[in-house]
Amino acid sequence: MSGAIPRRLTLKGRYVFPVTSKPVADGFVVVEGDRIVSAGAGDVGTQSKGEKVFDPGNVAILPGLVNAHAHLDFSELDAPLGERGIGFVDWIQLVLDHRRRTTTSMRQVVALGLEESVRCGVTALGDITQPDRPPVDSPLEVTSFLELKALSADRVAGEMERARSHVKRDLAGLSPHAPFTVHPELLTAVVELSAAKRIPVAMHLAESSEELEFLRDGGGPFRAFLEGLGYGASGGTLVAHFARPMDYLRRLSTAHRALVVHGNYLDDEEIAFLGANASRMSVVYCPRSHDWFAHAEYPLRKMLAAGATVAMGTDGRCSTPDLGLLEEMRFIARRHPGVRLDAILRMGTLYGARALGREEEIGSLSPGMRADLAIVALPERDATDPHELIFDSTEPVVGCYCRGVAVIKPRPSASRTGCQPVPRLAPPTNNGRGFMDCWFLSGPTASGKSAVGVELARRIGAEIVSLDSMALYRGMDIGTAKPTDRQRRSVPHHLIDVIEPWEEYSLAMYVEASERIAAEIAGRGRRTLFVGGTPLYLKGLLRGIFRGPPADWQLRRRLADQSQEHGGDWLHRRLLEVDPASAARLHPNDSRRLIRALEVFEKTGHAISELQRQFDVGRPASECRVFVLDWPRAELHARIERRVEEMFVAGLVDEVRRLLAHGPLSLRERARVRADGESPGPHPRPLSQRERGDILSRTARQAVGYREAIEHLEGRRDLVETIELIQRRTRQLAKRQMTWFRGLSECRFVAVSGRFVPAEIAERIMSLAEQC
Known part of the structure; x- marks a missing residue:
């Protein structure tokens, strides 16, 4: 959605984050044309003729996000x-191969990647482009870095001819690819052209330990890989390489502006060099790409x-799940709890x-800057540090302005714009009608849903959407009994491995994601089959959910x-x-829910x-394809x-150890947090609840x-007692699941017994x- 630039626009929000100064509560940003006039708090003054005031409600107004490193060439990929x-x-x-x-x-x-970036609040982006790639129109500002490669000196001239042609464009950049593909003569020529x-x-x-090995002695996996491509067949040196990253940093420091992409394995001397040259050198950290390769701690x-300028990038979808820069920032907040949120x-x-x-x-939102803005929804809670409302949250980007134009316009909040309340609040799924053509297969834990689901999907030409609230979590594989790799290869599966164990996921988020995925599947001419055992999710899909008015x-x-x-x-x-x-159902001390109800x-x-009861009416089973x-x-x-015994044989305890080791805090850090209540690192800040407690x-x-x-693992009970406890609690879970299913009139029960x-x-x- 786009709109013409008003003569003067004032945007209001719960918080405004100028970046160059502290966050402002109940703030505003004033825009004229494509420029920011002011940002502050309080009364915006008398509204002049032609001025537009827009208040989206419970949101944060940020500068447009800047993705300093992306590979848009891979934007069609669904997964790394x-x-x-x-x-x-x-x-x-x-x-x-891809x-x-x-x-x-x-x-x-590329158009897909640009569209996704805008939806994620990105207004400027550095993209590694390939030769002869056609330009794509976008409201984003894209700096195009032409990728250059020359493993031998005889290819340098050809690459530099392309480079000189490319730099005639607006917002051009050059990207000598990496040490293992760039001859020193090419790097020298590129740096001189940059200056x-x-x-x-x-x-x-x-970027990798394999790269360091190749720099050190010309051997290792990179040598074998390059020889497999036909380079260095005579046994000579493939590239006249330097010995270590510092040698490259010194040459890059003479460029007009240098971006060191990744820098995962820089040593202390190299980090100090970046700090000393921070005015013209930056390092670009791509957090989730770094995590995908399980590199050493960043x-x-x-x-x-050290004072280094550390920018942020998403990398490409070949090594990251999406192009959401806000999600990269949230990942950093979890993975590096000692780093200040304002940083x-x-x-x-x-x-x-x-x-x-x-x-x-x-x-930034300083006066005179271009009016690029990202609007982020905020959770319904307060925080000592307003940055926590952005980073310790799963709320999405809801608006994006490029050069003062709303390319994604946030919807106004009824609580602030004075919209008249409506007695009936329609659910997002229109009481389940959005899923009337879908199939559902559910049942208690250990009932064999995944195996039956694959067979059923093959017969009806369906793709499977997980109906399991625990299958959403990455790394929680054995204990949640996710579909096997073979099952997932035989039939497309969705909504599996989409969030980290320390992230929260709501029913509303699930229903919204399911609506989108079901529509995409229908667009491919296939059916949607929901498979899983989370009754609350099933009810939400069948009957809709109550959202209520926005927060006031x-x-x-x-x-x-x-109350006080x-x-x-x-x-x-x-x-x-x-x-x-x-x-009657709320505890007198549950102030959060009491306030919401009032x-x-x-x-x-x-x-x-009364409003919630609107979504308690189901349809007869004869009208539905819901099987239990x-x-x-x-x-x-x-x-x-x-099932429980097999989980322990398969390595459930080791899986939990890995979660503890790779979660937002390691075991050692968690012990320190519990001992002194403060996260480690040079920039201490108050810990969120998830940092103080479990990684889950x-x-x-x-x-x-x-x-x-x-x-x-903490020594509270031995292995036999643990297995028995899990078996008992799983039986209790199965009983609760069946109680839920029997309360849904839409369900048809499929009797199963004996040989499976x-x-x-x-x-x-x-x-x-x-x-049906």
């Missing part, structure tokens, strides 16, 4: 290539302490602009103040007067319990006991088996479906 921890050289081979196989128009691929034309240079450097705190914000805005040589135009922070503060004035139980007493049903009543004039596997209790319990988020902790395995043959069960379901 290979698997986490893949060797770097093996991954490069997959990249080359380039050979892909038939999609490069213009379409002469005042353009930036970006080079992948110190020296981020050392870099910041992380600068990495994704001001430092990215500095890396691209654009800090005079973009990267002034009202919430008033209610909190009244009149006593601790005032909120509960007030709710009892207007909504006895909600008061807020809904004051905004709509209706009790939240139903085992006799004794047989199901036996399957559960075997509130929602991930609901997965039976992980909390118990952690307690076993998934294909036969799928055929029975097909027969039942003919009666």
Whole structure:
């Protein structure tokens, strides 16, 4: 969505983050044409003729995000290539294979990446471009770094001819690829051209341990890889390489502006060199790409302490799940808890602009800067540090302005714009009608849903969408009994491995993602089959969910103040007067939910319990394709006991150890946090709840088996006791699941007993479906 530039526009938000100064509560940003006039707090003054004031409500207004390093050529990929921890050289081979196989128009691929970037609040981007790639129009500012490679001196002249042609473009940059593909003569020529034309240079450097080995002695996996491509057949030196990254840094420092991409394995001397040359050299950290290869810990705190300019990039979808720069920033906040949150914000805005040589135009909300803005929804809570509301959150980017134009316009909040409340609040799925053509297969844990689901999907021409709240989490594979690799290869699966264990995921987020995926599957001419055992998700898909009015922070503060004035139980007493049903189920000390219930009543004039009941009416089973596997209790319990024992044989305890080692805090760091209540590192800050406690988020902790395995590793009980406890809790879970299913009129129960043959069960379901 786009709009014409008003003569004067004032945007208001719960917080404004100028970046060059502290966050401003109840702030505003004034834009004239394509420039920022002012940013501050309080009354914006008298509205003049032609001026537009827009208040999206509970949002943060940030400078447009700056992605300093991307490879848009891979934007059509659904997932990174290979698997986490893949060797770097093996991954490069997959990249080359992908380039050979892909038939999609490069213009379409790049357009996908640009569109995704805008949706993620990115307004400026540094892209590594290939020769002869067609230009693509976009509201983003794109600095195009031409990739240059020459393994031998005889190819340097040809590459430099292309380089000299490329630098005639606006916002051009050059990218001598990496030490293992760039002859020193090419690097020297590129740096000299950069200085002469005042353009930036970006080079992948110190990206992997294999690269360092190749620099050191010309051997290792890189030599074998290059020889396999036909280079160095005579046994001579493939590239007249330098001995270490420092040699490259010294040459890059003479460029007009140099971006050291990745820098995963820079040593202390090299980091100090970057700090000493921070005015014209930057390092670009790509956090989730770094994690994909399971590299050694990134020296981020050392870099910041040395004064280095650390920008942020997403890399390409060949090594990262998406192009969301905000998600990269949130990943850093979790992985590096000792780094100040305001520094992380600068990495994704001001430092990215500095890396691209654009800090005079973009990267902050200072007066005179270009009106590039990212609007981020905020969670419904308060925080001592407002940055936590951005980074300790899963709320999305809801708006994006490029040069003062709303390319994604946020919807206004009813709580601030004075919109009239409506008694009935329609759910996002229109009471499940958005999923009427979908199929559903559910059942209790250990009932065989995954195997039957694959057989059923083959028969109906479907793709599978996981209906399991725990399958969302990466690294939690054994304990959640995810579909096997073979099953996932045979039928496309969705909504598996999409978030980290320490992240939270709500029903609303699941329903929204499912709507989008189901529409995409339908667009491919295939059916959607939901498979999993989370009854709450099933109910949300079938009947919709209650969202309620948006947060009204002034009202919430008033209610909190009244509670403090009149006593601790005032909120509960007030709710009892207007909504006895909600008061009966809420604890008097649950102030957050009490305030929300009162807020809904004051905004709509209706009790939240009344509104929620709108979504409790189901359809007859004869109208639905919702099938539940139903085992006799004794047989199901036996399957559960075997399942739990098999999980431990498969390595559940080792899986939990890996989670503890690679979570937001390592075991050693967690011990220090519990000892002194402060995260390690040179930039201490108050810890969030997830940093103080388990690596598992509130929602991930609901997965039976992980909390118990952690307690076993902490010495609270032995292995036999742990297995028995998990078996008992899993049986209890199965009982709760079946209670939920029996309460949904849409469900058809498929009796299963004795020998388990998934294909036969799928055929029975097909027969039942003919009666729908």
